[in-house]
Amino acid sequence: MTTVLTPTLGTEPARGRPRNQQTHGAILDAARDLLRQEGESRFSFEQVASAAGVSKASIYRRWPTKGALLMELYMEGFSDVVRKDAQSxxxxxxxxxxxxxxxxxxxxxxxxxxxxxxxxxxxxxxxxxxxxxxxxxxxxxxxxxxxxxxxxxxxxxxxxxxxxxxxxxxxxxxxxxxxxxxxxxxxxxxxxxxxxxxxxxxxxx
Amino acid sequence: MTTVLTPTLGTEPARGRPRNQQTHGAILDAARDLLRQEGESRFSFEQVASAAGVSKASIYRRWPTKGALLMELYMEGFSDVVRKDAQSxxxxxxxxxxxxxxxxxxxxxxxxxxxxxxxxxxxxxxxxxxxxxxxxxxxxxxxxxxxxxxxxxxxxxxxxxxxxxxxxxxxxxxxxxxxxxxxxxxxxxxxxxxxxxxxxxxxxx
Amino acid sequence: MTTVLTPTLGTEPARGRPRNQQTHGAILDAARDLLRQEGESRFSFEQVASAAGVSKASIYRRWPTKGALLMELYMEGFSDVVRKDAQSxxxxxxxxxxxxxxxxxxxxxxxxxxxxxxxxxxxxxxxxxxxxxxxxxxxxxxxxxxxxxxxxxxxxxxxxxxxxxxxxxxxxxxxxxxxxxxxxxxxxxxxxxxxxxxxxxxxxx
Amino acid sequence: MTTVLTPTLGTEPARGRPRNQQTHGAILDAARDLLRQEGESRFSFEQVASAAGVSKASIYRRWPTKGALLMELYMEGFSDVVRKDAQSxxxxxxxxxxxxxxxxxxxxxxxxxxxxxxxxxxxxxxxxxxxxxxxxxxxxxxxxxxxxxxxxxxxxxxxxxxxxxxxxxxxxxxxxxxxxxxxxxxxxxxxxxxxxxxxxxxxxx
DNA sequence: TGATAATCGAGACGGTACGTCCGGTCTTGAC
DNA sequence: GTCAAGACCGGACGTACCGTCTCGATTATCA
Missing domain, CATH: 1.10.357.10 (Tetracycline Repressor, domain 2)
Structure with a gap:
């Protein structure tokens, strides 16, 4: 479900053990669920981590900021930016x-x-x-x-x-x-x- | 400096020891200073209370919510709502x-x-x-x-x-x-x- | 169970809401139990707090350091320091x-x-x-x-x-x-x- | 500076790529420096690894325990154990x-x-x-x-x-x-x- | 003249979250 | 089988606020 236009907002691993895509997905899923069910008030890295069964560090590694994680969610499956070659x-x-x-x-x-x-x-x-x-x-x-x-x-x-x-x-x-x-x-x-x-x-x- | 139009958003005392107007003013002043100097990130009841030399309870007594206190600040000296009897x-x-x-x-x-x-x-x-x-x-x-x-x-x-x-x-x-x-x-x-x-x-x- | 010779190692409250003696006791009890059962490896403020049903802050308020808390435990019921007036x-x-x-x-x-x-x-x-x-x-x-x-x-x-x-x-x-x-x-x-x-x-x- | 008497406390390689002696030395040097400069509080495998430019695994491979590594350092250039044939x-x-x-x-x-x-x-x-x-x-x-x-x-x-x-x-x-x-x-x-x-x-x- | 009642500062209380660090393990690709 | 790099989960660190509460003391009005 990760977007293609903006591959990943977190820094890339490059060398060393590659990042686990399941972890990645679990975090995003948990974040989505939390937002959907509890609204933004309950939305915290702490909650996301525990809901995703993931350590906080694994989140911070990818998204240094709550904003960055939200942006990733926002970007998901996004391709309908205004087209420049439109008719009218x-x-x-x-x-x-x-x-x-x-x-x-x-x-x-x-x-x-x-x-x-x-x-x-x-x-x-x-x-x-x-x-x-x-x-x-x-x-x-x-x-x-x-x-x-x-x-x-x-x-x-x-x-x-x-x-x-x-x-x-x-x-x-x-x-x-x-x-x-x-x-x-x-x-x-x-x-x-x-x-x-x-x-x-x-x-x- | 307290507004006149909206005397106080918190409930009024009625009986018992009346509220101290200095306390009131000190809170608002401290809140204003904090917002001015630190921006909204540092803005917390805890900080306001300590900056005003006031107990947290004294703030909660007047404004149950951060929003309520902010509203009080916003309302200060406000009288220029659109006039209905305007020319054009x-x-x-x-x-x-x-x-x-x-x-x-x-x-x-x-x-x-x-x-x-x-x-x-x-x-x-x-x-x-x-x-x-x-x-x-x-x-x-x-x-x-x-x-x-x-x-x-x-x-x-x-x-x-x-x-x-x-x-x-x-x-x-x-x-x-x-x-x-x-x-x-x-x-x-x-x-x-x-x-x-x-x-x-x-x-x- | 608190010692008399060294009333409390944490700073004294003096003004404000007085410290709850039950909280105090619960912390010491939990600390003692943890040390007894798990040994010092499992001994952390986090564990003590959760075992005592107490917030971490309540511990830090009394004992700024693991050492300070341990000292309190050590001091409990201690009165047998060497007597100066001993016979021989x-x-x-x-x-x-x-x-x-x-x-x-x-x-x-x-x-x-x-x-x-x-x-x-x-x-x-x-x-x-x-x-x-x-x-x-x-x-x-x-x-x-x-x-x-x-x-x-x-x-x-x-x-x-x-x-x-x-x-x-x-x-x-x-x-x-x-x-x-x-x-x-x-x-x-x-x-x-x-x-x-x-x-x-x-x-x- | 590696000791001769106790060649290595970690298990020996046996087959496959032989262990790099430079890695070995770098770890010991870094460990020594850390202990010297920061005292034992800052001493962690994490720190040693990063200071030595070495992976944590390379340390664990040689010394399964902080104690084992410390022992290696302690043993360095040690030969003056009590002599049994001493005069008096x-x-x-x-x-x-x-x-x-x-x-x-x-x-x-x-x-x-x-x-x-x-x-x-x-x-x-x-x-x-x-x-x-x-x-x-x-x-x-x-x-x-x-x-x-x-x-x-x-x-x-x-x-x-x-x-x-x-x-x-x-x-x-x-x-x-x-x-x-x-x-x-x-x-x-x-x-x-x-x-x-x-x-x-x-x-x- | 009291009782009653709400105020005051101070600060304890259980929670929750923060962002960082470490421990030990595992997983890459290269050698 | 080693290597450097680094991800992984778990868990603790010490701090900051939250909103509520409990103190002793103060200051009003009502009886």
Whole structure:
């Protein structure tokens, strides 16, 4: 179940006795179970180790930080980053938002994502990890998509691309954080509809 | 320095020896200092108590939760919630966003806000507190403002007011969480400019 | 069961919630049981805490060091330090040696004594404790006894008192350490008989 | 620097790739350095291995026990066991005691000896090793010496030889263990002088 | 004038988790 | 069969907080 794109976040063994893949899997499974059942409050290396039947050292060897382990879980089976060669900006971004919303329906995945963000608030290492693995790539893909669209004159020239992405991702995070309103396909639909005028405002003027 | 609007979040004494206001102040001062100097990582009731020269019980007596204490700090000298009787929606919302951005420049305030949000992620009590004291009122005021504007036909009728607020507050939180882009007056300016077409899209069509 | 001569080796509470005597007793009981059943190898604060149903902190609060705890156990019900006002040096020292031999028959006591000595070999704090509580007092009493006897001209004047004590206690420790020969009343008898000529050598000359 | 008398305490290789003598030496050197610099507290196979640039397995292959390794260090360049054919008991025992005292001045050697004794207190294997390699031979030589002297009627017949040795070695260990008094040539001189009457007490009677 | 009641600082209490270290064993690939 | 490297489980280390509690002492209001 380990991701292919990011083979392993823990350092590689290289020489010496190779790492046991079963141990690896047991840790991830235990971590997943803990998060699913107990929520992030009960999530500790201590608990993970004991649940996985593994020594704490075996976890620290792979992931120096709670954030690093969470990131590994987050990355699992992940391949749907925004595609740069998409036909239209709108359809591609919609595809991405819908798939994100889909994943957020799984309490586990939501738990992972939130925990990751929480860790990032007080651990600079996790913050950096979050930026390089999650936020950065998504934004980069989005920017590329926007540049592509701008090149094709599908969207106006003077647009603040950074801000456009903030307008798309920000509301999602906002609702995740405070849960003041539902997150579903309808929300995506409405969000895109609202943001659309932004993309074509200058055109119409 | 205690707030006036929300006298105390902890229950009141009623009978018996009244609570010492100096103790109260010392706790808040110590909490503020700790957050300012050490960041939220070092922030614990234990530390606050020892820094304030106060017993832990005296803190728990007033604030049952880290979240409750943080909320008290957050509330201090707060009176600039959105005014319902504002002239125009745009100017009022701009005033609010600018004042928020201004406050976010203070690392202490930012620290408080983030810690509060973090606590809310795994403590339902804090989550509820956060909703009833922070998110709720702001959104209510915003909705009232939007309703007022809609009444006066300043904005189109079919607008999803909830979503409009998400579009305004979401990007702000998004940048606070990940720090991928600066938060300043220019950001507010651009944000409003971008969202404007949303408000008048139907009008122009 | 706590000794009276050395009330408690851990620091005293003075203010705040007073220490629970049951907790105190439970720790000592658990420690004693562990040493008796498992020997000193299994003896760890972790084990003691869990066996006593007590938190580790409660142990560390009282005894900062394994050596300190062992010392408390060693001191329990201890009142037979050499009496300075003894009739004759020989009878008094014999009484002390015999009672020591008696105690050494108890594997628990022997275990405590050895562990204490072992700790003292690499922990300066325990070494100091050992000196101030065990070795020092015994030697002081012995020296006083010798001085008394010298005063009464029961033993010759030019005697090296320090060395006399080494000759009496050294062989005992030597046999405890290596177990090359039995430690029993007969040993004490023979030891004293052998050392006697030393005490009266000059007299006879 | 490897000893010749006791080639290796670990089992010999027999067939397959022969053991690397450099590895052997590196381990002993590292062990010596660690003991010299850090004292016995920092002395662990883990540390020795890393300091020697050697795998832990390579150490365990040679010495199954910390005690075994310490014994190897202790044995290095050792050839001055008591000689049975000595002229007089007194001069020979004095020679031995003085050479021991000389060695004890070296903190390294003292450290090795103490660690060895400490290990022997809770590891039966090391205890046995200690007896067969250190205590046993010395006592055997001492007993032979005493028997020789008794044969020549240099010492009285009814003497408890075991006890005589305890009187000579015991005080030395006693001072090593607790450091309550200096260990030097003067001490040896006085010790022998004190014990002398023991040896000739019966003679004089 | 007391009783009652809640406060105060101090700190003990059982827990849980932290991140590190060591012990002894096992597993590689290379020699 | 050795070698260096290093993973593996188990377990202890000493520290930090958690939220609750128990003290002796203080300071109010109510009877």
């Amino acid at each position: 900006f709108r359809s591609e971004i919609k595809r991405y938002l819908l798939s994100t919303v889909e994943r957020l329906k799984d309490p586990l995945w939501r738990s992972i994502l939130c925990s990751l963000m929480v860790e990032g608030q007080h651990d600079p290492v996790t913050a950096e990890l979050l930026h390089s693995k999650v936020v950065g790539p998504r934004r980069a893909a989005g920017l590329a998509l926007l540049a592509h669209a701008a090149n094709k004159r599908q969207i106006p020239a003077g647009l603040d691309h950074e801000l456009v992405l903030d307008l798309l991702f920000g509301p999602l995070w906002y609702r995740v954080l405070f849960g003041h309103a539902p997150i579903n396909n309808d929300f995506v639909e409405r969000l895109l509809k609202q943001v659309e005028p932004v993309l074509f405002a200058h055109e119409s003027s | 929606f745009r100017s009022e919302i701009k005033r609010y966003l600018l004042s928020t951005v201004e406050r976010l420049k203070d690392p202490l305030w930012r620290s408080i806000l983030c810690s509060l949000m973090v606590e809310g992620q795994h403590d339902p009590v804090t989550a509820e507190l956060l909703h009833s004291k922070v998110v709720g009122p702001r959104r209510a005021a915003g909705l009232a403002l939007l309703a007022h504007a809609a009444n006066k036909r300043q904005i189109p009728a079919g607008l999803d007011h909830e979503l409009v607020l998400d579009l305004l507050f979401g990007p702000l939180w998004y940048r606070v969480l990940f720090g991928h882009a600066p938060i300043n007056n220019d950001f507010v300016e651009r944000l409003l400019k971008q969202v404007e077409p949303v408000l008048f899209a139907h009008e122009s069509s | 040096f020989r009878s008094e020292i014999k009484r002390y040696l015999l009672s020591t031999v008696e105690r050494l028959k108890d594997p628990l006591w022997r275990s405590i004594l050895c562990s204490l000595m072992v700790e003292g070999q690499h922990d300066p704090v325990t070494a100091e404790l050992l000196h101030s509580k065990v070795v020092g007092p015994r030697r002081a009493a012995g020296l006083a006894l010798l001085a008394h006897a010298a005063n009464k001209r029961q033993i010759p004047a030019g005697l090296d008192h320090e060395l006399v004590l080494d000759l009496l206690f050294g062989p005992l420790w030597y046999r405890v350490l290596f177990g090359h020969a039995p430690i029993n009343n007969d040993f004490v008898e023979r030891l004293l008989k052998q050392v006697e000529p030393v005490l009266f050598a000059h007299e006879s000359s | 008991f007194r001069s020979e025992i004095k020679r031995y005691l003085l050479s021991t005292v000389e060695r004890l001045k070296d903190p390294l050697w003292r450290s090795i000896l103490c660690s060895l004794m400490v290990e022997g207190q809770h590891d039966p294997v090391t205890a046995e090793l200690l007896h067969s390699k250190v205590v046993g031979p010395r006592r055997a030589a001492g007993l032979a010496l005493l028997a020789h002297a008794a044969n020549k009627r240099q010492i009285p017949a009814g003497l408890d030889h075991e006890l005589v040795l305890d009187l000579l070695f015991g005080p030395l260990w006693y001072r090593v263990l607790f450091g309550h008094a200096p260990i030097n040539n003067d001490f040896v001189e006085r010790l022998l002088k004190q014990v002398e009457p023991v040896l000739f007490a019966h003679e004089s009677s």
